[in-house]
Amino acid sequence: MEKLLRVIFFSLLPATALAGETKGLNTGDTAWMLAATAMVMLMTPAGLALFYGGMSRSKNILNTIGMSFLAYCLASVVWVLWGYTLSFGHDVGEVIGGLEKLFLKGITPETLSGTIPELLFVAFQGTFAAIAVAIASGSVIERLKFSTWLIFVVLWITFVYAPVAHWVWGGGFLAHDGALDFAGGTVVHINSGIAGLVMAILLGKRRHYGKKAFFPSSVVLTVLGAALLWFGWFGFNGGSALSANGSAATAFLITNVAASVAAISWMATEWMFLKKPTLLGAASGAVSGLVAITPAAGYVNVLGAFLIGLVAGVLGWFGVFVLKKKLGYDDSLDAFGVHGLNGIWGAIATGIFAVKSVGGTPGVLEGNLPLLWVQTKAVLITVVFSAVMSGVVYGIASLLTGGARVPEDVEIEGLDSAVHGERGFNL
Amino acid sequence: MEKLLRVIFFSLLPATALAGETKGLNTGDTAWMLAATAMVMLMTPAGLALFYGGMSRSKNILNTIGMSFLAYCLASVVWVLWGYTLSFGHDVGEVIGGLEKLFLKGITPETLSGTIPELLFVAFQGTFAAIAVAIASGSVIERLKFSTWLIFVVLWITFVYAPVAHWVWGGGFLAHDGALDFAGGTVVHINSGIAGLVMAILLGKRRHYGKKAFFPSSVVLTVLGAALLWFGWFGFNGGSALSANGSAATAFLITNVAASVAAISWMATEWMFLKKPTLLGAASGAVSGLVAITPAAGYVNVLGAFLIGLVAGVLGWFGVFVLKKKLGYDDSLDAFGVHGLNGIWGAIATGIFAVKSVGGTPGVLEGNLPLLWVQTKAVLITVVFSAVMSGVVYGIASLLTGGARVPEDVEIEGLDSAVHGERGFNL
Amino acid sequence: MEKLLRVIFFSLLPATALAGETKGLNTGDTAWMLAATAMVMLMTPAGLALFYGGMSRSKNILNTIGMSFLAYCLASVVWVLWGYTLSFGHDVGEVIGGLEKLFLKGITPETLSGTIPELLFVAFQGTFAAIAVAIASGSVIERLKFSTWLIFVVLWITFVYAPVAHWVWGGGFLAHDGALDFAGGTVVHINSGIAGLVMAILLGKRRHYGKKAFFPSSVVLTVLGAALLWFGWFGFNGGSALSANGSAATAFLITNVAASVAAISWMATEWMFLKKPTLLGAASGAVSGLVAITPAAGYVNVLGAFLIGLVAGVLGWFGVFVLKKKLGYDDSLDAFGVHGLNGIWGAIATGIFAVKSVGGTPGVLEGNLPLLWVQTKAVLITVVFSAVMSGVVYGIASLLTGGARVPEDVEIEGLDSAVHGERGFNL
Amino acid sequence: MKKVEAIIKPFKLDEVKEALSEAGITGMTISEVKGFGRQKGHTELYRGAEYVVDFIPKIKVEVVVPDSLVEKAIETIMESARTGKIGDGKIFVSPVEEAVRIRTGERGEGAL
Amino acid sequence: MKKVEAIIKPFKLDEVKEALSEAGITGMTISEVKGFGRQKGHTELYRGAEYVVDFIPKIKVEVVVPDSLVEKAIETIMESARTGKIGDGKIFVSPVEEAVRIRTGERGEGAL
Amino acid sequence: MKKVEAIIKPFKLDEVKEALSEAGITGMTISEVKGFGRQKGHTELYRGAEYVVDFIPKIKVEVVVPDSLVEKAIETIMESARTGKIGDGKIFVSPVEEAVRIRTGERGEGAL
Ligand SMILES: Nc1ncnc2c1ncn2[C@@H]1O[C@H](COP(=O)(O)OP(=O)(O)O)[C@@H](O)[C@H]1O
């Protein structure tokens, strides 16, 4: 009786106070995670698809959207087949998950993961894998073969995403190191940003890149996509608390602040240097802020979020307008410039701005200097692993499809009509 | 005291374990159902409106969107006036609900339905009625009079939707038969698909149908619509658990798997037969999978979902590319080909793949052969009833508006400008 | 022990029964408020941005969208810096909040506000401030300087929105008066509608206004925007219960009814007087209904919602098609005609139709005549305060940017290309 | 050679194209134009204001033909584009001095 | 008959149309074109790269008029389309040998 | 003066424009047109039905030049627009009797 009461009592307290406590299903936590998972889902086939599609030329808008849409579909399937167990199966040597949950074997509607059904946890995590790989597509649009892309998606989730997810969240070595990554800055954004960069370099530039104007088919759709991404990101970061509690609330608010500040700081930078504040800049800035705050969302306070966002907007702008030009690769929609760079900045910044009273771990500013090294190490390992493995996986996909690049006449005609036999608009 | 404790205790357990138990409001369940209802709402005036609008010719895009938008508005009103009580009022002869809740009489904010406020249950169910009728519009766009449509909506909810909803969910005879329909495969999708088919046949083909190319105004909007439908469908299927529990989680995950697989299988079929994988195909495939999994969402496991989705994509493609051509009707946006066929497939498949450990009822593969007959009977009854009654109701609407079809010059000019005095885009 | 049990017990009851009770975090309430906040967020950079953007001419669509998008970003930042404490800090003379929560000082993830984390309450309220100011932009699009707008946003939130929010919700004098405003009819809609009107008058008409046709760039996007607004409004009104309870459910259902009826009544009015039922009308009608029901959402029953919506659609139409023409100002997208007028109607109607058994306060129809005066007073005070202060704040913003109006050649060229160097579409 | 230029109603395009093909004229160039003439545009209502849309969407068909085919082209277009209602459009004939096929460099009537 | 073809700035269209109507020229056909000339296009920035957009949106107005009205048409257009700034556009006059009204079959100046 | 009118493949526009500029022809007007000729359109599949899209997007380039420059213009366009594949397009030359610069009122070749 006593024990029963204790269980009841605790299950009504803020969940943060209960970490590690065994307990039953909490309908409030489950309700939030159901909504959050739906919100994260929307990010890929709608948010990212429009964000990217709007930036591609109108003759390639459907192909660009299709890369996100199909990435979502394939990732969802791979995830329940073997991705989940590779990431969250029992730990094998701190490197990868075991295979006991292949095809979700043994998980019933009653199985719990913390206070929510494990099947919901599976779904939630699956949406992360999907958006990670979809982000990378931004680097290679308008010239990658559709078939190469589909194969790349399957391989990348399996050999690149699943291991890194295991290291950070599945009980792997980065988790044991104490690396902080609240909602996937390393796993999702650095990982995909690097994958994009590697592919962009291997694949080469688009015809006439840098010589002719490549006008975005629709900045309106890009802004709408950014808004949907932002909406979904509340599920992404807020849901990473896995509970409807103070930590989720913090992550929510802080995410909003960082995105807002970064949108403003990107636009302000543009305004200063180029005299025109663009909507494309505001949208890209918001996404930059969202990326940078992702690893930090449960660990920093409003002030930290403000500074992280401020830098993120400027850094994203720098990545796109300065770095890319200088280094000369064609990271078409800046998966690296926006996601890669800001993922790195976010991971480091988490080490700097973490606040003990928020997430339990103090950061550099509170005297915990070693955390900076832990974070940096996690970044470096992810960068190196992702670069090498993404390259390998890309090479295999390229081989299997007789080269990764569409023929020149397809590139000129546009992939929508040549590959899909469709046009984005017939107005 | 003991009893009180038991109530408290149970209300913290997975709700599935508690079916039939009297209990108070559960904030977690209520939270989920609030979110789910909003998600389902979005499906009609945004998701379906864009999915259909993007497939219509640009001169008819607003009229097509308007059919969904106004269907939602009218259905919402009819629902609170008399639709709800006809469906969920006290059972009258297992055929229809009584009239005691006309205009929601007697339902206060405190009235509960299970663990959630009854008013919320009313709202949730109302969104189902709305999307059901809106789906049927896909068969008759670009030529049906707007006034005929508005009258049809009111009549159809009253005389076709409400009875079927009562049979399955309101305590009617199909429920007593043990027919399984988790989230409305029969009530919503078969019902509306058949209604669409009947109308398409009665109304006749569009001018130049099959001779001239009718290009979709925007596949981009169609894909966005499909993504929004998918998002909303988590509320549709997950919400049909009426609780934030393991059943909702199962429905959520399984819905996602079926949609993903079906998008892939439709696209793959196209790729094989027609050499072009289209985005329109991927979007239609996703919707096919979502339709097919609807009745099964709480009863099958991941393997079942996989197979249901696999077939759904191919079946949808077959309905649209083979069957329609063969039979020669102009089911313009394939309400029947996609919703009708897959609704039927889903109902049968639920009987085949149901798993006792998931939803409490074993299916054919677990030895429960009779279930197949129960499911088939439910399908047949719905098909016949819907076909006859939709025809009657359409006839009345047609009579009241002096014929259901717009004059030929309106059809040529386009309904947007001729009927609404507007254009979809002035870019 | 006894007390403990009582707490547990009550926290499982409908929250309405518990007003004022001290209690811990409720995960169900928190889950709903997380979802609701995300939904309200979506209203500004997506819903309103498209609703307004679609109505602007295509050469100004990005600028129009940018006004909403940046308003959201700036408001979010101002809110956590000083807006929240001005609205919800400790009461200073019933007029304004104190400064003790500047930069959210002292609020940790554990701090509660009722049964939810205070940080979540901060986020929720911030989205209200953002949409309020964004609504006002509808009156001044296509000619206001972007820089003037950005400064106006910051000042208006600080000096106009924060005080009024404090009066009604932060313990100010209107709350003490007993004025009913469930979700912000006065604070958000009257306030912003009046601000828009004042700016429209001060700024003057657009070139060729009333002489040349200003065609909406895309009614399709406007309808999509309206649907997203509607979706978000469930969070707006339903979330204003601050709990997942019967009050939230009532607000949800009633919001849906009013919006539906108003969409129908606007369209019907048009159909009668102008022979064309437009989609722009249906979308505007839905928004009119949503505005009008906002203050009433937790206080009236379905019948009340029906009547409020019925009038709202006609009133909005009247404001846009009759009043505006007569008075001759260029309230470009009718922030006043739709939000201002219907905000006023909603506030009055709340006084008329309030039902004791729903929200605890009887209205005029239940014999509580004085409520009408309380409501009217709240309206009048808000109108006068908002008119004067919005004018002052606009004047300052205008001064700081060397005039509020763009040069004539920018207006002719279009603000997208002249100010932002972008185009909305390159199809 | 002459250029025969016809301004027609958009929904007549397919008929005109087919008629011309049957008449042996297999090359043509079309563009979307707007016309102003006897046929009056419609009225559009937008947010309470009423506007007359003067310009009516038309299709311009251009065919360059040898002198011998001019009359045939005119008649073919007339027959296939006519509805008998105001706004059916016009045909204008003007001289063309030279034609070149870019691909081969052929000149004159052979280039058509 | 002559075809008078004017390339003008888009926002001048309404003035030109009204001026022509007043001058008794009630039929015309317009189309959206892009021009390249002395007037330089603007620079667009997109994702860090700068591009000059050479082609500037213009409207082409075509009126076919009897010889007697050519000068009047030219003057009317010149007056109503001029802003005095570079890029105001050009007027070209070319011969038209025949005009046909599709609806009635009328030919020559009567068809205009 | 003559009008040299070329129907070319859209992706050749930049080359043609640059070649003409180099040849000293600095004014031109372009428009989007659709062509029908030897080059066959592609087949589109939509919801199970197959359609041939006859009309292929082309760009029409119009330059009015003094008689002396006609040959140069033709050759320049031919060289820069040629791919050697069917559908490269045509050039038509027709007489222009007068040209006017709207801004200044200049007439004749000086107005070009
Ligand atoms: N003088 C003209 N010059 C150029 N185009 C003309 C002229 N007159 C008419 N058109 C074109 O022909 C179209 C049809 O002319 P309209 O007067 O409306 O009817 P109809 O052809 O029956 O006489 C107009 O919309 C316009 O595009």
Ligand SMILES: Nc1ncnc2c1ncn2[C@@H]1O[C@H](COP(=O)(O)OP(=O)(O)O)[C@@H](O)[C@H]1O
């Ligand atoms: N030689 C030409 N042939 C055809 N169109 C021309 C020619 N020269 C100029 N144009 C058109 O006239 C427009 C205006 O010419 P531009 O040289 O910019 O200014 P202006 O008319 O003041 O001399 C150009 O944009 C182009 O459309």
Ligand SMILES: Nc1ncnc2c1ncn2[C@@H]1O[C@H](COP(=O)(O)OP(=O)(O)O)[C@@H](O)[C@H]1O
């Ligand atoms: N007789 C004609 N009159 C006007 N335009 C023509 C004519 N013949 C061809 N064209 C235009 O030229 C384009 C190219 O012609 P086509 O016959 O396809 O190839 P090619 O130029 O290689 O002979 C066509 O798409 C059409 O726009």
